[in-house]
Amino acid sequence: MEKMDEGVRSRSRGGRRAERPQQRDPERTRASILAAATREFAENGIGGARVDAIAERAGTNKRMLYHYFGDKEQLYLAVLEEAYVDIRTAEKSVNLSGLAPEQGIAELARFTWRYFLQHPEFLSLLGTENLHRARWLRQSTRLKELHSHFIGELSDLLERGKAKGLFRTDIDPLNVYLTIAALSCFYISHQYTLSTIFGRDLMEDANIVAWERHIIEATLASIRR
Amino acid sequence: MEKMDEGVRSRSRGGRRAERPQQRDPERTRASILAAATREFAENGIGGARVDAIAERAGTNKRMLYHYFGDKEQLYLAVLEEAYVDIRTAEKSVNLSGLAPEQGIAELARFTWRYFLQHPEFLSLLGTENLHRARWLRQSTRLKELHSHFIGELSDLLERGKAKGLFRTDIDPLNVYLTIAALSCFYISHQYTLSTIFGRDLMEDANIVAWERHIIEATLASIRR
């Protein structure tokens, strides 16, 4: 995952099938360009990302990048789409319907926090996208149709909680989702300025564990009767 | 505040003193470059910002920009420093020591939310700075010394609240500050992707009012016994 530089070429040293080393591999080339672009855009934003740098990181030629993706902006869109597809796919593996209301909310918060923690590049792309007022997200019909199923699951959890008298009756699912997302996203995406200003490393294990507990507690506290 | 294009030049049509139109005005030129740079960096990030665009927006020449600020990066640093000085100055106008603990927390949350709402360029600069892992913030001794006095005021409020038996005793002031900042910052800086995905304009008056109430309620709920 670290060194992409020899990516495509190295296939010749032992491909899937020994009798045909297969020096060419369109899918692999495309995938390695996409992975390299994800890193480059996440690290530098769209204005700071360099097409040459992406090609080099992918271990391929700049020509291939234009061959598979058209231009820099379409490549960025492909990166953004992949990032959204990935999180939506991961979300589907979470099943909240069998859990008690409070446990369900906690599980949803835990998943969101941990996913963001493991995919900082997604948060970075989100930041870039918002800097540009969601220009590419709005442009992409595919992305606009890619809804999170969390809002639905959350509505269900809240209804069950309300019926049991556990939760306040004036709670909006979107508010709960935004609360979880805000507490998770901000802590990670602003870790550098925060750690510098407060002189405390927010990414220390103990602090990470404490903040996870805080997200869950604060979210539940805000919806309990 | 809107049209900077004629900035410096227009001084000749009536300066402070009629007898000396004063075509030159270093301070004004410097200030208009700084204001233009703030907008340009906030809108495009550091990689997307254009030196020529800043000069044009400032209604001056590119040479002046290098004359007053050295180069693009130092100009960015000046913009960042000014933004931090501005918020720290505004914070000082808030006096919480005379308020009851719950009212004090509410006031602090209200101030933070409203300041972010009125200064989205500050949030944008923060995002840019974090994208680059606080490279300029860490570099600037001036900025590292520019602490928020809110943490101190907050500690005091929390102590008083604990003494009265209102608040939990295991509360960390930094956690409370991060909670308020996260709920405020995320909603505003991610408004574009969120509004697009959820098909609801987060910046509608009613939604803004509701979220302010939510920030205050959620923060208080998370610290009450």
Added chain:
DNA sequence: TCACAAAGTAACCGTTTAGTTACTGGCTTG
């Protein structure tokens, strides 16, 4: 088997970009 399409390379191109040079005009002070 060979023609043709697709995969891949490297050198190139016009434009944009940050930064500079060489200059003009005005303000201040010795």
Added chain:
DNA sequence: CAAGCCAGTAACTAAACGGTTACTTTGTGA
């Protein structure tokens, strides 16, 4: 009042950049 410094302008430059052209290599199916 002149000398010299500072504010300001416009045209320039070298390098970086996104994107293209012209070409080679490889796999495949008529």
